[in-house]
Amino acid sequence: MSDRWRGGISRRRILVAAGAAAGGVLLDGCGSSTGKPAPTSEVNGVDADLLDEVLAIEHMAIAAYAHIAGSLTGGARSLAEKISRQEAAHAARLTPLINDLGGRPTPARRDYGFPALADPDAGLALVGGIENMLVAAYIDVIPKLTNQLAKAAAVTIVTNEAQHLALVTQARGLPPAPEAIVRGAA
Amino acid sequence: VIGQTPVGGARLVQTRRQLLGGATLLAAGGSLAVSPAPAWAGSPIDSMESAVVLEQMMAVAYESLASRRGVDRASRDLFGLLAGHEHKQAAALVALAEYLGGPPPPLPTVAAAERLFPGLAAANDRRSALRLAEQLENAEIFAFFGAIGTLSDIKLVELVTAVMCSDAQHLALVRQAAHEDPIPAAFLAGKQSG
Numbered sequence: 124m125s126d127r128w129r130g131g132i133s134r135r136r137i138l139v140a141a142g143a144a145a146g147g148v149l150l151d152g153c154g155s156s157t158g159k160p161a162p163t164s165e166v167n168g169v170d171a172d173l174l175d176e177v178l179a180i181e182h183m184a185i186a187a188y189a190h191i192a193g194s195l196t197g198g199a200r201s202l203a204e205k206i207s208r209q210e211a212a213h214a215a216r217l218t219p220l221i222n223d224l225g226g227r228p229t230p231a232r233r234d235y236g237f238p239a240l241a242d243p244d245a246g247l248a249l250v251g252g253i254e255n256m257l258v259a260a261y262i263d264v265i266p267k268l269t270n271q272l273a274k275a276a277a278v279t280i281v282t283n284e285a286q287h288l289a290l291v292t293q294a295r296g297l298p299p300a301p302e303a304i305v306r307g308a309a
Numbered sequence: 310v311i312g313q314t315p316v317g318g319a320r321l322v323q324t325r326r327q328l329l330g331g332a333t334l335l336a337a338g339g340s341l342a343v344s345p346a347p348a349w350a351g352s353p354i355d356s357m358e359s360a361v362v363l364e365q366m367m368a369v370a371y372e373s374l375a376s377r378r379g380v381d382r383a384s385r386d387l388f389g390l391l392a393g394h395e396h397k398q399a400a401a402l403v404a405l406a407e408y409l410g411g412p413p414p415p416l417p418t419v420a421a422a423e424r425l426f427p428g429l430a431a432a433n434d435r436r437s438a439l440r441l442a443e444q445l446e447n448a449e450i451f452a453f454f455g456a457i458g459t460l461s462d463i464k465l466v467e468l469v470t471a472v473m474c475s476d477a478q479h480l481a482l483v484r485q486a487a488h489e490d491p492i493p494a495a496f497l498a499g500k501q502s503g
Contacts, residue, residue, distance in 0.1 A: 216496070271458055278470065279454075282474060283496060289482065303398050
């Protein structure tokens with residue numbers, strides 16, 4: 124088994140490791156909600172497509188939070204509004220990255236066909252499901268990304284998505300962190 | 310020297326410093342400081358063991374906090390939950406390390422955790438315990454964030470990301486318990502404390 128493991132140490136991996144060790148490539152690529160992302164200086168259609176997959180779900184999440192806002196009150200509404208702003212920041216971060224990588228960011232759809240909400244919990248369940256989708260999608264995408272800026276952005280976003288998932292779950296009156304290994308659910 | 314790992318016929322001799330160096334939590338001036346990446350840039354087995362040791366140390370630290378008399382019941386319950394999660398994360402990393410050919414390191418003692426986390430011994434009330442927990446979670450996320458760019462094994466990257474997601478949830482809950490904004494930023498990479 125160690126041979127298999129050693130076999131995974133490619134030249135590319137060594138180069139990536141060397142680059143990262145010199146002060147944290149990932150840290151340099153850490154997303155900012157306010158700053159313009161540094162250009163990637165690399166056309167990478169695969170990474171662009173991967174990021175576009177999660178961008179499409181981010182757009183859906185933004186629309187979902189807007190959809191449920193009217194059904195919520197008090198702390199739950201404040202939470203949903205705050206999370207919605209953070210989802211918008213994620214989309215704003217991903218869009219120029221996809222452009223820089225040579226991709227074409229998928230725009231938000233006008234209508235996602237969300238169901239009418241019977242009660243506030245139905246709304247929270249809807250966005251909880253989307254948060255689960257987001258975490259699962261990022262965890263699927265992150266190991267496949269080769270561009271370090273793209274990977275950094277994705278990692279700093281998925282950690283925030285996991286927090287959203289916990290708080291939305293808590294707002295439903297459920298245990299907020301039932302899992303020690305958080306993989307989301309497609 | 311606390312571990313010798315057979316790898317592909319060779320033996321990796323690992324010192325305590327090397328094991329702790331990767332996810333590196335360093336005691337500096339009585340506060341917690343974290344340095345990402347350096348030891349993670351070594352062999353993958355070193356990375357796995359560094360990660361396991363870090364998780365084990367976190368678990369031991371939380372178990373200790375959960376038993377402090379001066380800490381309120383709700384916080385002790387939270388620390389108990391987090392300790393359980395850190396144990397499970399360590400177990401998942403151990404399982405992957407064994408799959409990859411490395412042995413599990415021994416469970417550290419509370420004294421070892423107190424040496425690694427200087428604030429632990431003095432965290433005897435709710436406020437200081439939650440503050441330390443926030444530092445620990447931020448430091449852990451920061452350490453994994455610094456490491457993840459050096460990893461290419463898909464299973465390992467997936468697991469480390471999933472562990473980071475759990476730690477991010479811990480951080481939100483700890484901040485909430487301390488009556489702070491649980492999600493102050495849209496991007497989370499952890500941070501070095503010091």
